[in-house]
Amino acid sequence: MAIRRILIANRGEIAARIIRTCRALDIETVLAVSAADRDGEPARQADRVVCIGPAKSADSYLNAPAIVHAAVAMRADAIHPGYGFLSERAALPQLCATAGIVFIGPTAEQIAATGDKLRARAEAAAAQVPVVPGGAANSRAEADALARKLAMPLLVKAVGGGGGRGLKRVERIEDLPALLDLAAAEAGAAFGDARIYLEQYIDRGRHVEVQVLGDGAGRVIHLGERDCSVQRRYQKLIEEGPAPGLPAALRHSLQQAAVRFAERLHYRGAGTVEFMVDTQRETFYFLEMNARIQVEHPVTEAVTGIDLIAEQIAIADGRGLRLRQAAIRISGCAIECRVNAEDPRNDFKPSPGRVRDVSWPGGEGIRVDTHVVPGSSIPPFYDSLMAKIIAWGEDRAAALARLRGAIAGTRISGVHSNLGFHAAALEDPEFQTGGVDTGFVERLYGRRPDLTDHAEAVAAHG
């Protein structure tokens, strides 16, 4: 079949991003919005807009029946779920199947396999992909026995979760019972699944992930890796590709491991296999697979020249993989900063409100994915991502120089932003050297107390 009209079940910058590719492919767009997003920039860009529910996500962007009903009524051929919200809930592809709508993503079964983190660990092990030492913690006794076998510190993770939510670090075994309860309660609230598991905490690790595309029939290619080690409380802030300073053999092993894992699932569509890389031992562990397009996908697009949204649509449309592994070339380097509406003076809490004025950067090698224009509202109901600024250069130094210029040239007023953080991170000698681990942001704050004080906040505000 040929997909002619797509309903986009998402909001913000990714909605605008999907609309852009649909326009290029001459595919009509129907944007499903909540009442809070009716007047947003993506709603202006879409061919048609349909209001699926109130501002609260549970009744709108997480309302699968309303979204599929809207797709049928608006005569859409397919639904693109974006990231977050329903993108990794098996219920959406299941409902799509009953309604005769194409789901642009993996199968419900693949979402279930990757969404259950314990099951994903088992699949990884079966595909000869190393997993972090750890396992199930279905009871306190089981958790305690496992914890005594592993070295401290530990991480308590949600079986149904991911993306750092519900994660707890255990420093002392006596803290374990309380943290188990807390993690289970958070996991239950966030994912509707209170099951938790334990993993060894990898100190000085780097977060490196491999972008894959699968045809759903067992053929999988990779599009190189991204390093996402610049994180604050497990939330990514800066991503880049290729991962700087990775030994060639380790890079190759990571990429092959990701392909093996996705092949095993007969994975369909775009996905990302995440690893923790132990830089001291030059080894790596499987963390999880994200069965969707990812926020940081433009990094890969910048270094490969491939439109990942277009490939997602082609695969969903039954055209399979249009690219061969040998045709994938990684050219130069790309670095991305996530610009969030958050207040550095107030523990980086989201800073919703109305953007009075905004000026995004441009120029050679600069790409900005955003839905924010002067006058845009940043509603308090959703995440605080305002834009992604991506710089490409022939090498890392060139990309970094462009990105620094782009961040310096960005102006946002009306809401707080983390632009000051990005400027400081990009000029930090450790980041400039490259290959930082996940402890980088904490160290940066130690070196730069000005980042959280009043003066910086005002500068970022201006």
Added chain:
Amino acid sequence: MTLTAADIAQIMRLVEQSTFDELNLEIDGIKLTLRRSGAGGAVTQNMTTQQSLSDAAAAGAAAAGAVAAGTTAGTTAGTTAGTAAGGTPAAGVARSANSRDIASPMLGTFYRAPKPGSAPFVEVGSPVEENSVIAIIEVMKLMNTVRAGVKGVITEILPADETLVEFGQVLMRARVDA
């Protein structure tokens, strides 16, 4: 100060010609919200009162109400406050003193009757209580009943039967006792 229908018409024209998308105005217990919507640039408005209107304000509202009760975006033209959509201000001035919008609580297919061939739940002129069922909205084969939420008389039924309605779309209007 009081707000007359002519005042409202002028405010609507000013918003229309301005670069603003939204205006919120509160005078003498009257709350006026003007919002520019869609590519056509038509201004839709919504007026509610917080308390009983002063006589003069009520007169103004009543004049505006003549325009409103019975207009939906882009269908009918008003007499006082504006003419048809497509550049000039039009659309629903809800005269809140006794007219109430009944908005759809969800997206789905709007059904006026319990099953095909049955009499509709309500017609224009039907009296309703707060918990009277006025329609069904079907979402993926799940039938949801919609209740009036107000006590009064149905004055208008807006969507065609068996069509898609969005969340927040006005389904009906009712006249309530002042």
